[in-house]
Amino acid sequence: MLTRLTLLLLLITQFAVAQTAPKPLRVGIAGLTHAHVNTILGRLKKGDLVLVGIAETNLDLAGRLAKQYGFDMALVYPTIDEMLTKGKPEAVLDFGAIADHVKTVRVCAPRGVHVMVEKPLATTYADAVQMAALARKHKTQLLTNYETTWYGSNHRAYAVAHTDKAIGDIRKIVVHDGHEGPKEIGCNPEFLAWLTDPVANGAGALFDFGCYGANLSTWLMQGQRPTSVRAVTQQIKPDLYPNVDDEATVLLTYPKAQAVIQASWNWPFGRKDMEVYGQTGYVNTIDGNRMRVRLKADKAERPMEAPQTEAPASDPFTYLARLLRGETKPDALTSLENNLIVVEILDAARQSAKTGKAVILK
Structure with a gap:
């Protein structure tokens, strides 16, 4: 008692x-x-x-x-x-x-x-x-x-490249994002109605999944704008998606690096992974936690895991509450500065796909 x-x-x-x-x-x-x-x-x-x-x-x-x-x-x-x-x-x-x-x-x-x-x-x-x-x-x-903001693996990859400086200066980034297609995975009809509309969504896979690569590349390049944007889009499934692209590849050039963004509604399964290559090694993410790393002294690549706790929060809403209460610092991936560049890249990619020409960013 x-x-x-x-x-x-x-x-x-x-x-x-x-x-x-x-x-x-x-x-x-x-x-x-x-x-x-x-x-x-x-x-x-x-x-x-x-x-x-x-x-x-x-x-x-x-x-x-x-x-x-x-x-x-x-x-x-x-x-x-x-x-x-x-x-x-x-x-x-x-x-x-x-x-x-x-x-x-x-x-x-x-x-x-x-x-x-x-x-x-x-x-x-x-x-x-x-x-x-x-x-x-x-x-x-x-x-x-972005879902990928809350992946521990992405933040560990950034740390390997920039905090540890373990792979030298970045030379190439390759980002893969997408799934089998919004209809194929069973998206609700209200979502499909605007997701497959070129005005409401901006494009198809190019905007839906190309934005991830633009976001991550801008972050890994520490806020640099690319000097040029070139894009190729396709309608592999025009019977399902008659008004928008379902396949997109975007090439970003920087003074001393390139980024390749592969956005697709045609992958055999869902994926959100990336490869970061530097002068002396590389780090590849597999999913939210698993990674592969190879440095210059390594004879073969080795697995690495990063806990979710390496991300700024467990989810966007926890982060939002903490940020507005002054309990955490602003995160670059969600930031306005990064995402202005993301939309500039996507807008240029859409123009490039339409004209067949690279868009030079002033």
């Missing part, structure tokens, strides 16, 4: 913990059509975030997700503006069409609301520049989420 003194000490401890624990971050959701919205809806019970509103006009979709995840349909509003007024979120997570990201920032930034979008940042460089100007003017965060 607890003594009165023990009980009093326990109550004091619980009160102190409650006083020091940060309040849950108030978040709103703009759009539910992106299948990645399941990642946020599936973790609401964790407690570090509280959902205060959803902007979605498709009430059938909202109803299905409400039934699946247990949120109240009273949280669903027809516009972002109404959701901001009534829900008062600190940050908005955009899970709509890529072309609509700019609309979200136009509404949120002037009201001091931070925004995290799913990759890529925008469908055109002009939109990306406008979004950046709004975020900077109103001093709000504008972040872009």
Whole structure:
């Protein structure tokens, strides 16, 4: 049986913990059509975030997700503006069409609301520049989420190249991303409707998966813009994807390096891996944890593993909450600076694929 003194000490401890624990971050959701919205809806019970509103006009979709995840349909509003007024979120997570990201920032930034979008940042460089100007003017965060940001292997690869300087100066980067195709893997129809639309998504596999390689290459090249961009796209499955490319290869040139981005809806299975070659060795990632490394003194490559904890957080939403509470430093992969270059690369790649000519970046 607890003594009165023990009980009093326990109550004091619980009160102190409650006083020091940060309040849950108030978040709103703009759009539910992106299948990645399941990642946020599936973790609401964790407690570090509280959902205060959803902007979605498709009430059938909202109803299905409400039934699946247990949120109240009273949280669903027809516009972002109404959701901001009534829900008062600190940050908005955009899970709509890529072309609509700019609309979200136009509404949120002037009201001091931070925004995290799913990759890529925008469908055109002009939109990306406008979004950046709004975020900077109103001093709000504008972040872009990629699954690969939270891979421990990518951060270990960066450390091998830059912190340890174990492979010498980078000479070539090759990034592979994609899967069998959005229809083949069973993406929901609301997602497919804009994912396969050249205006709403910007392109097909070129934007859907080319953005990963542009993001990682820009990071590994420590924020350098490439001097030129050349791209080739194909429609290998025009019967399934008549309006967008399903295969894309992008070549980025730098003064002393190249990056090759291979984005595809035609891989035999899903993949997100990369190869980084330096003057004296290489480091290749296999998945989120496994890697292969060979240095100049090695007779053969050797396996390496990196725990997920080498990434800045376990997931984008944990990172967002910590960042806005001042508990972690900004991460380069999600940053506005990196992702402005990403969209510049994608915009140039789309132009190059159309004209058959390299685009020189001024």
